[in-house]
Amino acid sequence: xxxxxxxxxxxxxxxxxxxxxxxxxxxxxxxxxxxxxxxxxxxxxxxxxxxxxxxxxxxxxxxxxxxxxxxxxxxxxxxxxxxxxxxxxxxxxxxxxxxxxxxxxxxxxxxxxxxxxxxxxxxxxxxxxxxxxxxxxxxxxxxxxxxxxxxxxxxx
Amino acid sequence: xxxxxxxxxxxxxxxxxxxxxxxxxxxxxxxxxxxxxxxxxxxxxxxxxxxxxxxxxxxxxxxxxxxxxxxxxxxxxxxxxxxxxxxxxxxxxxxxxxxxxxxxxxxxxxxxxxxxxxxxxxxxxxxxxxxxxxxxxxxxxxxxxxxxxxxxxxxxxxxxxxxxxxxxxxxxxxxxxxxxxxxxxxxxxxxxxxxxxxxxxxxxxxxxxxxxxxxxxxxxxxxxxxxxxxxxxxxxxxxxxxxxxxxxxxxxxxxxxxxxxxxxxxxxxxxxxxxxxxxxxxxxxxxxxxxxxxxxxx
Ligand SMILES: Cc1cc2nc3c(=O)[nH]c(=O)nc-3n(C[C@H](O)[C@H](O)[C@H](O)COP(=O)(O)OP(=O)(O)OC[C@H]3O[C@@H](n4cnc5c(N)ncnc54)[C@H](O)[C@@H]3O)c2cc1C
Ligand code: FES
Ligand code: FES
Numbered sequence: 001x002x003x004x005x006x007x008x009x010x011x012x013x014x015x016x017x018x019x020x021x022x023x024x025x026x027x028x029x030x031x032x033x034x035x036x037x038x039x040x041x042x043x044x045x046x047x048x049x050x051x052x053x054x055x056x057x058x059x060x061x062x063x064x065x066x067x068x069x070x071x072x073x074x075x076x077x078x079x080x081x082x083x084x085x086x087x088x089x090x091x092x093x094x095x096x097x098x099x100x101x102x103x104x105x106x107x108x109x110x111x112x113x114x115x116x117x118x119x120x121x122x123x124x125x126x127x128x129x130x131x132x133x134x135x136x137x138x139x140x141x142x143x144x145x146x147x148x149x150x151x152x153x154x155x156x
Numbered sequence: 157x158x159x160x161x162x163x164x165x166x167x168x169x170x171x172x173x174x175x176x177x178x179x180x181x182x183x184x185x186x187x188x189x190x191x192x193x194x195x196x197x198x199x200x201x202x203x204x205x206x207x208x209x210x211x212x213x214x215x216x217x218x219x220x221x222x223x224x225x226x227x228x229x230x231x232x233x234x235x236x237x238x239x240x241x242x243x244x245x246x247x248x249x250x251x252x253x254x255x256x257x258x259x260x261x262x263x264x265x266x267x268x269x270x271x272x273x274x275x276x277x278x279x280x281x282x283x284x285x286x287x288x289x290x291x292x293x294x295x296x297x298x299x300x301x302x303x304x305x306x307x308x309x310x311x312x313x314x315x316x317x318x319x320x321x322x323x324x325x326x327x328x329x330x331x332x333x334x335x336x337x338x339x340x341x342x343x344x345x346x347x348x349x350x351x352x353x354x355x356x357x358x359x360x361x362x363x364x365x366x367x368x369x370x371x372x373x374x375x376x377x378x379x380x381x382x383x384x385x386x387x388x389x390x391x392x393x394x395x396x397x398x399x400x401x402x403x404x405x406x407x408x409x410x411x412x413x414x415x416x417x418x419x420x421x422x423x424x425x426x427x428x429x430x431x432x433x434x435x436x437x438x439x440x441x442x443x444x445x446x447x448x449x450x451x452x453x454x
Contacts, residue, residue: 017162017202019190039191040258041343052233052260058190059261060183062164063204105256126342127255 001065003028004074016062021045023061024071032072032100036129043128046101047071053108055101055127070107072100080107082148086141094132102128106142115146159198166204170211170321174293176203177317184229185261187254188270205229205265205319214238222327228265228289228320232277235264243325245280245332245351252276252334255342265320268305271312271375272345274414278306278376279351279368280334284325293317306375329355329364335430337423339414346371347415350427360390367428372407372420379406382428391432399432400425 001008008028015023024030024047036042038057045057048070070078083106086092093099102125109116109124116124121139130138164183165176173182180201183189193199206229214230215238217223224242226235236250236259253259253276267277268288286302292315302323305313314320332353338344349370354362365386367379385399409420 127257
């Protein structure tokens with residue numbers, strides 16, 4: 001299992017049935033992923049598994065032993081610092097509880113499509129609930145990040 | 157209280173699954189099972205089928221017959237990518253399924269085995285005449301029509317120790333689709349859903365009309381009376397009115413926590429009408445994307 005680019009010790013067999021969310025928080029000390037609902041509805045526990053945004057409350061550790069996992073703690077190292085900067089610049093964060101999950105969904109989208117449309121951003125965020133901010137700030141931040149990451153691209 | 161941590165077994169060879177399943181339960185995407193577990197369901201040993209996805213492709217098309225074999229253990233995202241143009245009704249159903257994060261995990265196997273009358277992949281598969289490939293505890297195979305596999309709410313034709321390996325459909329026609337009605341656009345269990353497929357002949361007549369609807373009967377059902385009213389017809393306003401008028405014969409909705417029977421009968425007529433005479437883009441109630449600063453200014 002790799003987390004944020006580094007290999008981590010293989011989880012003990014007795015821990016294979018733990019939720020990935022609990023393993024990240026309690027065993028690896030990565031508390032960025034948050035528990036909201038625990039049932040796949042809210043997206044605050046979203047992490048990136050082999051390039052895809054997935055709710056870590058519905059994944060068991062033993063299911064991802066050979067996977068590349070990325071949490072919000074590893075986003076900047078994966079080249080998504082501009083996305084995080086854009087969220088700050090656009091004031092897209094209020095309480096922040098949803099934000100690690102939102103950022104992971106946006107980062108997985110940007111890795112698939114470097115210059116997404118509003119409709120694509122909407123679809124990428126359809127599993128992330130934010131009760132505070134306005135989603136249009138997320139959209140604006142993603143467009144800014146796309147432009148920053150590809151200054152000569154079509155998205156500028 | 158959440159039950160104790162389960163033992164998780166992860167076969168990577170399909171031949172090992174039956175042996176491990178003795179006394180255990182299967183888990184694939186976990187998007188139904190782990191929600192039940194959180195609600196208190198005990199499941200001491202789980203056999204993870206998601207690791208089998210690495211052993212085969214998500215979708216295989218038989219070049220000679222056009223038959224599609226859909227893996228029961230791949231995430232829906234992979235099924236939609238693999239089936240894209242070949243199976244428009246299923247691709248549309250996956251597009252309206254839950255959310256991106258859930259589609260990245262949930263499987264067809266899990267969706268069908270839950271036996272929910274609202275399962276969103278079931279109508280497209282039923283309309284297409286799907287068969288379910290099952291591995292029995294002794295490692296043998298049996299195949300059952302999806303129509304016979306779905307027995308009732310939360311009941312399917314799957315014995316203890318059996319598992320679903322794939323679902324096959326004869327080549328679907330080029331025209332097909334899916335619509336659902338739920339409480340909101342994302343993460344919504346369907347109040348009602350409809351899948352359709354047909355051939356459109358050069359003169360505009362529809363042939364091979366097959367319709368299936370969910371949440372209007374104990375299982376997902378074919379709309380045979382309505383389909384018969386459309387067969388070999390050009391879907392003019394009158395023809396559509398006639399098909400919509402007979403839909404009550406095909407469905408037996410009940411009042412439940414999501415919607416009333418009366419509402420479901422009204423929606424059933426509306427969904428069929430929209431499938432046949434789609435609203436033009438200008439009058440679509442679907443403008444859900446609020447334009448952002450960038451697109452407003454374009
Ligand atoms: C937030 C959220 C939104 C949802 N939205 C929708 C929606 O829009 N539409 C919809 O239809 N459903 C929805 N669901 C329900 C669920 O996601 C689907 O039913 C999904 O397809 C289940 O697949 P899974 O692989 O996750 O199943 P799992 O949870 O892994 O398993 C479900 C059941 O099937 C059994 N099983 C799984 N695979 C096999 C197999 N190959 N052979 C034998 N038994 C098997 C398991 O033992 C278990 O009993 C939603 C769920 C959540 C949490
Ligand atoms: S905590 Fe996982 S989706 Fe809400
Ligand atoms: S910023 Fe508070 S939930 Fe999104």
